[in-house]
Amino acid sequence: EMVALAGAHPIILETQEKDGYLLTPQALKSCLETYSDTHNIKLLILCNPSNPTGGVHNRQRLQELAQVLDDYPQIAVLADEIYERLVYTDDNQDTNSNAHVSFASISPNMYQRTLTINGFSKAYAMTGLRLGYMAAPFKLAKAATIIQSQLTSCAGSISQAAGLAALQNVSEQEMNSNISLMKEKRDYVLQRLSSMQDVNLAVPPTGAFYVLPDVSAYLNGNDTEFCLQLLQRKRLALVPGSSFGAPGTVRISYATSLDELELAMNKLEEFITEERDETKNKN
Numbered sequence: 618e619m620v621a622l623a624g625a626h627p628i629i630l631e632t633q634e635k636d637g638y639l640l641t642p643q644a645l646k647s648c649l650e651t652y653s654d655t656h657n658i659k660l661l662i663l664c665n666p667s668n669p670t671g672g673v674h675n676r677q678r679l680q681e682l683a684q685v686l687d688d689y690p691q692i693a694v695l696a697d698e699i700y701e702r703l704v705y706t707d708d709n710q711d712t713n714s715n716a717h718v719s720f721a722s723i724s725p726n727m728y729q730r731t732l733t734i735n736g737f738s739k740a741y742a743m744t745g746l747r748l749g750y751m752a753a754p755f756k757l758a759k760a761a762t763i764i765q766s767q768l769t770s771c772a773g774s775i776s777q778a779a780g781l782a783a784l785q786n787v788s789e790q791e792m793n794s795n796i797s798l799m800k801e802k803r804d805y806v807l808q809r810l811s812s813m814q815d816v817n818l819a820v821p822p823t824g825a826f827y828v829l830p831d832v833s834a835y836l837n838g839n840d841t842e843f844c845l846q847l848l849q850r851k852r853l854a855l856v857p858g859s860s861f862g863a864p865g866t867v868r869i870s871y872a873t874s875l876d877e878l879e880l881a882m883n884k885l886e887e888f889i890t891e892e893r894d895e896t897k898n899k900n
């Protein structure tokens with residue numbers, strides 16, 4: 618919608634569940650080859666870590682994407698990296714294998730073409746203060762400043778003071794403690810989902826605070842109806858995956874307490890059990 622508001626035409630680059638919904642160089646190359654002759658492609662939007670999947674493109678994958686983009690010098694990259702601090706490494710993984718890498722750092726070429734978007738909402742839990750920032754080549758940053766000056770002028774002074782306090786007073790130890798807690802919540806949700814019949818997750822998330830399981834075995838694969846009935850019958854709110862171009866899935870956020878997550882998973886499991894039993898009775 619933001620692309621359309623800017624007067625541009627969005628091209629949806631489909632990703633696959635088997636790849637963890639991560640963008641592959643093959644898919645990017647195929648898309649660019651298909652549309653470059655008929656469309657004036659100017660921008661690639663890359664969300665890493667990803668909302669809604671929690672997927673993380675590692676350094677090798679980003680380098681592969683950059684190699685494809687080297688052949689299309691007219692395309693800039695909008696790198697949404699607001700979940701950069703929320704990346705998890707499992708016990709059997711190399712610490713660096715899944716570390717977040719900023720796309721602008723991949724090569725001097727990508728540095729000159731990347732607009733990095735970040736903010737304080739996720740890592741510092743400052744959602745309501747609406748404080749974000751962009752790092753970009755001067756020409757692009759200047760253009761963005763002209764537009765912003767007519768819309769919001771600048772971030773609120775209270776939000777700026779809060780952001781400064783976060784940078785100065787929140788220690789790395791506290792940040793790492795929060796990441797460990799979020800990983801514990803992720804692991805709990807994954808463990809609960811694994812015990813629910815016909816609820817599938819091809820690739821576990823390694824970042825952000827979302828899970829996007831496949832629930833297409835229920836309600837004829839209608840994820841919107843699944844979420845609506847879940848809300849009506851169990852008072853549990855999830856987001857239909859079709860909103861993100863992934864029909865048959867639902868987005869679960871685990872950015873809450875473990876007690877709330879336990880209650881939510883209990884309700885989800887009850888709902889699924891009821892649906893399964895109802896289907897058996899019909900048959």
